[in-house]
Amino acid sequence: MTPQQIVGLAVRLFSIWLVFLALQVIGYGSEVNSQPGLGSTNAHYLVSGVVILLAIFLWFCPMLVAHKLVPKTKFDNVLRVPAHEAVVVACIVFGLGLFLAKVLPALAFYIPLFVVIVRDKQSIENAEQFHFMRVAPIVIQLAVAMLLVFKAHAISKFLLTPKEQQEDE
Structure with a gap:
């Protein structure tokens, strides 16, 4: 695997983590909305939506991000893992x-x-x-x-x- 492919894999794993983070934000926001005396808001859905969109982008374009993060190398620059x-x-x-x-x-x-x-x-x-x-x-x-x-x-x-x-x- 090239260094870019390894970073691309890490970006995909990060996108999975972002989905779980977005689901947690929805849960926490729902919990806060159920507290007595606090005004109800749907901001947690907006935040979760943005995080999920970012996760989708990172899932489908990991190499775009990897090529921005890791300098260009040739395919002969391969890590032997x-x-x-x-x-x-x-x-x-x-x-x-x-x-x-x-x-x-x-x-x-x-x-x-x-x-x-x-x-x-x-x-x-x-x-x-x-x-x-x-x-x-x-x-x-x-x-x-x-x-x-x-x-x-x-x-x-x-x-x-x-x-x-x-x-x-």
Whole structure:
């Protein structure tokens, strides 16, 4: 792979992260709108829309960005890292980063809270901290992090297989 291709791959992974960020903004905005005493706004939808448009652009034009970021090289300037293994490593690192940055801090808050609620024999439905809108993003992030880590080979195969071969299968 050339340095531009590696950066292009990183740009595509970044676009995936942007989609998750946009979904979080929608969730946080909905949560803020549900707070009593605050005016309702739809600005979070606008922000999410812009972020998703950026993610779509980065997904479909990663090499345009890569060529702007990395100086032009010749095709003989190749890094000897097998593409499949590089994508597998990138997916695993991305999944572990998601787990460490988002899932683990949330679990550090909710697990002790859950233990206290169960120990005091309170109903989870009555606990404001366990509203679906607050716990659902954590569950989704955990699922995505596990998918990225444990299915990295399948993701690599999907990302590196030419579209013609994908359509034939």
